Amino acid sequence: MAxxxxxxxGKATSRTGEHLxxxxxxxxLGVSAVLSLxxxxxxxVQGEVQRIMYVHVPAAWLAYLxxxxxxIASIAYLKTKKTRWDRVxxxxxxxxxxxxxxxxxxxxxxxxxxxxxxxxxxxRLTTTAVLLLIYVAYLAIRRITxxxxxxxxxxxxxxxxxFIDVPIVHLSVVWWRSLxxxxxxxxxxxxxxxxxxxxxxxxxxxxFTIAYAYLMTxxxxxxxxxxxxxxxxxxxxxxxxx
Amino acid sequence: xxxxAGYVIAAYLxxxxxxxGYTLRLFARAxxxxxxxxxxxxxxxxx
Amino acid sequence: xxxxxxxxxIARKDLLIEVRGRHAVGTLVPFAATVLVSFGFxxxxxxDLLERVAPGLLWMAVLFxxxxxxxxxxxxxxxxxxxxxxxxxxxxxxxxxxxxAFAVTVELLALVVVVLLLVIVLFDLSVANPFLLLAAxxxxxxxxxxxxxxxxxxxxxxxxxxxxxxxxxxxxxxxVLIAGVRATDLAAAGRSxxxxxWLGLLAAFDVVFLSVGVLVFxxxxxx
Numbered sequence: 001m002a003x004x005x006x007x008x009x010g011k012a013t014s015r016t017g018e019h020l021x022x023x024x025x026x027x028x029l030g031v032s033a034v035l036s037l038x039x040x041x042x043x044x045v046q047g048e049v050q051r052i053m054y055v056h057v058p059a060a061w062l063a064y065l066x067x068x069x070x071x072i073a074s075i076a077y078l079k080t081k082k083t084r085w086d087r088v089x090x091x092x093x094x095x096x097x098x099x100x101x102x103x104x105x106x107x108x109x110x111x112x113x114x115x116x117x118x119x120x121x122x123x124r125l126t127t128t129a130v131l132l133l134i135y136v137a138y139l140a141i142r143r144i145t146x147x148x149x150x151x152x153x154x155x156x157x158x159x160x161x162x163f164i165d166v167p168i169v170h171l172s173v174v175w176w177r178s179l180x181x182x183x184x185x186x187x188x189x190x191x192x193x194x195x196x197x198x199x200x201x202x203x204x205x206x207x208f209t210i211a212y213a214y215l216m217t218x219x220x221x222x223x224x225x226x227x228x229x230x231x232x233x234x235x236x237x238x239x240x241x242x
Numbered sequence: 243x244x245x246x247a248g249y250v251i252a253a254y255l256x257x258x259x260x261x262x263g264y265t266l267r268l269f270a271r272a273x274x275x276x277x278x279x280x281x282x283x284x285x286x287x288x289x
Numbered sequence: 290x291x292x293x294x295x296x297x298x299i300a301r302k303d304l305l306i307e308v309r310g311r312h313a314v315g316t317l318v319p320f321a322a323t324v325l326v327s328f329g330f331x332x333x334x335x336x337d338l339l340e341r342v343a344p345g346l347l348w349m350a351v352l353f354x355x356x357x358x359x360x361x362x363x364x365x366x367x368x369x370x371x372x373x374x375x376x377x378x379x380x381x382x383x384x385x386x387x388x389x390a391f392a393v394t395v396e397l398l399a400l401v402v403v404v405l406l407l408v409i410v411l412f413d414l415s416v417a418n419p420f421l422l423l424a425a426x427x428x429x430x431x432x433x434x435x436x437x438x439x440x441x442x443x444x445x446x447x448x449x450x451x452x453x454x455x456x457x458x459x460x461x462x463x464x465v466l467i468a469g470v471r472a473t474d475l476a477a478a479g480r481s482x483x484x485x486x487w488l489g490l491l492a493a494f495d496v497v498f499l500s501v502g503v504l505v506f507x508x509x510x511x512x
Binding site (some may be wrong): 056078130133135137140146149153154156158160161162164165168169171172173175176179220 | 406415443453456457459460462463464465466471486487490492494497498501505508509511
């Protein structure tokens with residue numbers, strides 16, 4: 001009885017915590033939007049379009065942070081075999097796909113007016129595209145593997161190998177692109193970044209990171225619920241009391 | 243309006259939709275999972 | 290028995306199966322040839338463009354063949370349940386990885402010789418510096434074989450679908466493709482000093498993937 005009460009209390013507290021984090025996220029993103037759209041000055045060269053930086057850069061940052069979390073959680077899982085780490089990896093990978101896709105789309109929306117074309121094989125965007133493909137492979141493996149322990153192990157290996165590969169991909173694309181000194185006069189980042197702009201950027205990065213934490217909390221809870229539902233579905237005759 | 247303002251608007255809109263949409267989707271998944279587990283448990287008790 | 294010895298035994302076994310079954314000759318070479326001729330249809334008939342993209346076409350053919358060869362390396366195991374036998378044998382799991390990677394590398398290099406000749410003929414690829422050219426292919430083949438032999442286990446297990454393997458391998462070997470094509474391009478043009486940095490990248494890729502493969506392969510096999 002006491003144990004059950006404790007469990008319920010634990011859940012209620014973490015739900016409150018979750019709601020609180022959600023509110024903080026909302027506020028932070030709101031503040032960031034105001035700073036980015038109103039307070040920060042337009043870029044001397046690129047004009048208003050440069051404001052896309054305040055969403056593109058944080059999204060890209062989070063794409064890589066999410067994958068880093070997948071990397072660490074994957075190692076932790078292989079070393080400890082605790083399912084908790086597999087859940088963290090799966091959650092971070094899913095959220096990572098969101099941020100990676102977002103970063104690429106935003107990069108294209110920024111690139112079109114600035115470069116005149118949607119895609120120029122810019123090193124950072126290209127590496128991010130490869131990152132997306134690796135993420136997708138990670139999630140695909142999880143989807144098609146039935147055996148849970150095998151799924152966790154295989155996904156962990158991909159999470160580790162993929163993460164290690166990313167810097168190598170980036171280096172090769174940078175070298176590759178340096179052969180063509182094409183229309184990268186406008187690097188997605190702007191040539192100079194003055195005080196207010198830097199502040200707006202940092203706030204944006206912070207706000208997105210808080211959003212990541214909130215989404216992770218939500219996604220982990222969803223993961224637990226879905227796991228429980230799947231377990232119930234698979235144990236048809238196990239009696240009512242557990 | 244400033245030139246290229248459309249791109250800025252599109253960018254922020256896409257961001258809001260992506261983050262908000264995913265959050266709502268997670269809430270929906272939580273509801274479905276809870277309902278699913280409850281239905282199965284009920285069916286087991288009464289079925 | 291040292292790791293190297295175990296790996297050599299596995300490689301020998303795989304290569305013997307290959308020589309007897311002639312998979313590389315019988316299937317991979319015609320496949321690569323078909324791919325190249327198809328490229329000819331897709332990008333020809335103007336010789337200028339084909340000559341320009343010959344290194345890229347060459348590496349694409351090698352890349353697709355590497356995917357096939359890696360998958361094949363594990364297909365022979367799942368027939369007759371040989372994979373379980375390997376699991377139970379008192380050998381280091383990493384030896385299986387290294388052995389298969391070595392075997393696939395050898396198969397790919399045999400393929401490269403044929404494909405190179407084809408490309409020289411079909412697309413006018415000039416070869417100013419053959420040594421550096423071959424070095425690029427050796428290093429590239431090792432990289433492709435390493436990634437393919439690492440994830441080939443995944444491709445061959447029951448209930449996984451076919452398309453997952455290329456989806457897994459292709460993004461990871463992007464550096465090999467980039468570096469390999471650039472190195473081939475520069476070697477064909479005779480710009481030797483620039484080739485070296487790309488060869489360095491290929492070598493680094495090989496070292497990284499072989500080491501990481503040795504560390505994590507066991508986790509893919511256990512059950």
